[in-house]
Amino acid sequence: MISANLSAIFYLISGVLFILALRGLSSPETSRQGNLFGIIGMIIAITVTFLSIGNFSSGLAYIFMFMLLGGAIGAFIAFKIPMTAMPELVAGFHSLVGLAAVFVAISAFINPTAFNLGTPGDIKLASLIEMSIGAAVGAITFSGSVIAFFKLQGVMSGAPITFKGQHLLNAIILISIIVLTYLLCVTQSSNLFWILIGISFLIGFLLIIPIGGADMPVVISMLNSYSGWAAAGIGFTLENTALIITGALVGSSGAILSYIMCKGMNRSFFNVILGGFGATDQLSQKQAKEQRPVKSGNADDAAFLMKNASSVIIVPGYGMAVAQAQHALREMVDTLKKNDIKVSYAIHPVAGRMPGHMNVLLAEANVPYDEVFELEEINNDFANADVAFVIGANDVTNPVAKTDPQSPIYGMPVLDVEKCKSVLFVKRSLSPGYAGIDNDLFYKENTLMLFADAKKMTEDITKNL
Amino acid sequence: MEIDPFIFRLSIFILSIFVGYYVVWSVTPSLHTPLMSVTNAISSVIIVGAIIAALATNVESVFTSSSIFGFLAITLAAINIFGGFLVTQRMLAMYKKKKKDKS
Numbered sequence: 001m002i003s004a005n006l007s008a009i010f011y012l013i014s015g016v017l018f019i020l021a022l023r024g025l026s027s028p029e030t031s032r033q034g035n036l037f038g039i040i041g042m043i044i045a046i047t048v049t050f051l052s053i054g055n056f057s058s059g060l061a062y063i064f065m066f067m068l069l070g071g072a073i074g075a076f077i078a079f080k081i082p083m084t085a086m087p088e089l090v091a092g093f094h095s096l097v098g099l100a101a102v103f104v105a106i107s108a109f110i111n112p113t114a115f116n117l118g119t120p121g122d123i124k125l126a127s128l129i130e131m132s133i134g135a136a137v138g139a140i141t142f143s144g145s146v147i148a149f150f151k152l153q154g155v156m157s158g159a160p161i162t163f164k165g166q167h168l169l170n171a172i173i174l175i176s177i178i179v180l181t182y183l184l185c186v187t188q189s190s191n192l193f194w195i196l197i198g199i200s201f202l203i204g205f206l207l208i209i210p211i212g213g214a215d216m217p218v219v220i221s222m223l224n225s226y227s228g229w230a231a232a233g234i235g236f237t238l239e240n241t242a243l244i245i246t247g248a249l250v251g252s253s254g255a256i257l258s259y260i261m262c263k264g265m266n267r268s269f270f271n272v273i274l275g276g277f278g279a280t281d282q283l284s285q286k287q288a289k290e291q292r293p294v295k296s297g298n299a300d301d302a303a304f305l306m307k308n309a310s311s312v313i314i315v316p317g318y319g320m321a322v323a324q325a326q327h328a329l330r331e332m333v334d335t336l337k338k339n340d341i342k343v344s345y346a347i348h349p350v351a352g353r354m355p356g357h358m359n360v361l362l363a364e365a366n367v368p369y370d371e372v373f374e375l376e377e378i379n380n381d382f383a384n385a386d387v388a389f390v391i392g393a394n395d396v397t398n399p400v401a402k403t404d405p406q407s408p409i410y411g412m413p414v415l416d417v418e419k420c421k422s423v424l425f426v427k428r429s430l431s432p433g434y435a436g437i438d439n440d441l442f443y444k445e446n447t448l449m450l451f452a453d454a455k456k457m458t459e460d461i462t463k464n465l
Numbered sequence: 466m467e468i469d470p471f472i473f474r475l476s477i478f479i480l481s482i483f484v485g486y487y488v489v490w491s492v493t494p495s496l497h498t499p500l501m502s503v504t505n506a507i508s509s510v511i512i513v514g515a516i517i518a519a520l521a522t523n524v525e526s527v528f529t530s531s532s533i534f535g536f537l538a539i540t541l542a543a544i545n546i547f548g549g550f551l552v553t554q555r556m557l558a559m560y561k562k563k564k565k566d567k568s
Contacts (some may be wrong), residue, residue: 005501011467011513014510015481015561018507019481019485019488021485021503021507022485022488022489022492022500022503022504023491023498025492025493025499025500025503026491026493027493027545028495028496028557028560028562031496031499031557032554032557032558033500034503035503035553035554035557038506038507038550038552038553040478040505041507041510042506042507042509043552045510045512046512046513046516048511049513049516049517051468052518053516053517053520059519059520059532060520062519062536063516063519063520063536063539066519066539066543067493067512067539067540067543068543069540069543070539070540070541070543070544070545070546070547071543071544071546071547072547073543073544073547073548074543074546074547074548074549074551075547075548075551077544077548077552077553078547078548078549078550078552078556079551080552081552083556083559086498086502086549086552086556089548089552090498090501090502090505093505093544093545093548093549094505095500096509096541096542096545097505097508097509097511097541097542097545099538099541100509100511100515100538100542100545101511101539103534103535103537103538104514104515104517104518104538106531106534107514107515107518107520107531107532107534107535107538108520108531109515110530110531110534111521111529111530111531111532112509112527113516113521114517114518114520114521114531115521117518126471135531161487183490200526201558215559220501222503223502224504224505225467227505227508228504228508231508231510231511232478232568234511234514235472235474235478236474236478237514238513238514238517239470239474240513241474241477241538242510242513243510243511243513243514244474244477244478244481245477245478245481246507246508246510247478247481247508248478248479248481248482248484248485249481249484249485249488249489249504249507250485250504250505250507251482251485252482252485252486253485253489253500253504254501256486256490257489257497257500257501258507260494260497266481266558270480275553284532306518325551330563333568342565347494347495349494354497354498354501355494355497355500355501356495356496356497356498356499356501357498358493359496359498359507359559360485360493360497360498360556360559361498363495363556363559363560363561364559365515366559366561368561368562369495369560369561371561372495400566
């Protein structure tokens with residue numbers, strides 16, 4: 001048994017180690033060390049918890065059993081999961097954090113004595129507020145992440161689900177959560193606590209269903225943030241510094257990522273959260289467009305163009321992840337490099353289904369990270385490049401965002417792909433992208449459409465090089 | 466008059482938000498996915514609450530209604546801790562620099 005002061009210091013140390021874990025991610029070289037700091041911080045926090053309780057009852061054996069069970073499941077998932085499924089995995093993990101927060105809050109509510117929070121029916125007011133916040137945010141994180149998981153997994157359609165009075169209903173539920181928390185504090189009634197948790201699950205579900213598949217980067221980041229606030233809420237209840245620090249770190253991290261993603265789409269956070277983007281109203285506009293001629297080619301033409309180029313920029317998007325084309329793509333690039341062609345990759349902030357999604361896939365295919373560039377770093381290079389190879393991206397290359405103020409994506413930062421001497425566009429059909437709008441790039445003089453599966457087309461090009 | 470300990474915790478919380486803000490802005494965009502998986506892992510430090518809940522038992526039985534929730538939370542958090550750190554490790558191992566001899 002160690003004193004409360006000593007354990008508080010150790011919790012502080014583990015909080016600092018978590019800060020260092022995030023700091024490590026500022027560059028790939030220091031990132032692995034950062035992850036190690038994170039692991040050490042976690043070990044310290046868990047060990048100190050055991051020592052500070054000092055009650056080595058028969059419950060201890062069960063704790064290790066459940067920890068091992070969870071650990072084994074986690075480790076199994078971590079080794080088996082394909083890199084393309086990373087967005088689902090992260091959404092799934094968020095849901096677990098949320099649910100764990102709910103469980104800890106319930107446990108504290110049933111047995112407040114164990115946490116020094118008072119006695120059942122007479123819990124300290126501040127603790128009650130904190131645990132209600134932790135439980136409510138945790139429940140929202142859980143059900144929201146489950147929906148995000150299903151949408152990413154494809155179990156549920158990625159299309160936004162909207163109905164009349166949706167926003168009104170959500171607003172009423174949100175207000176009732178606040179009212180319930182107030183009533184709970186006044187009456188200490190356990191029924192109210194259960195209802196509070198129940199409607200928090202409901203609102204999490206309702207908040208995410210109207211948000212479409214390609215807005216998932218924002219949703220995942222937002223849920224990441226929520227899971228942090230839930231942890232912080234529990235941290236206040238337990239008076240635990242490690243949890244408070246971590247909750248604040250994760251909460252602000254998720255918030256920043258959401259901000260970056262929204263900026264990448266030039267949309268406000270509320271516009272994304274209110275949902276329904278890319279649904280009904282844009283469809284009519286699409287149908288009004290007349291048929292315009294496009295140039296289409298085959299692998300042979302593409303190989304010819306690239307062979308005669310001196311620099312090629314690759315623009316990957318979600319389609320590359322779907323087709324699992326990253327390895328085939330790297331093989332094509334290897335062949336190009338053998339012919340002394342300079343190749344770089346251009347990644348839009350919202351390419352893929354989560355922040356940094358494309359980078360991980362390219363890293364998996366052994367693409368060195370110093371060949372991969374962010375939008376601001378590479379956008380000026382398109383004018384000097386010979387060929388842009390767009391694989392599985394669409395809206396993020398649409399020049400309409402710069403020219404047509406009527407367009408829903410107007411003002412969104414896009415890659416200046418059209419400035420290249422020629423553009424190769426790998427796509428299965430002419431169908432519009434997520435935003436539901438036509439891409440002007442398809443009809444440009446210098447664009448050659450390659451209608452095929454991304455992986456198959458890339459392999460064919462490699463053969464023809 | 467003494468300051469409520471809550472205010473100290475609130476101070477830590479607010480300052481940590483600022484630390485988080487500046488630290489996360491310095492994270493390179495190409496590592497945003499590992500950032501999410503590692504924040505996932507560290508937010509599972511909530512396991513400390515779960516352990517307290519699970520050990521808060523009386524002499525007669527290990528499983529009371531409150532400790533069962535603790536055990537469930539331990540399992541969930543452990544999935545996250547192991548899964549989160551290991552998958553981050555796996556991802557970070559893939560980020561390699563260009564080999565000098567290659568290009």
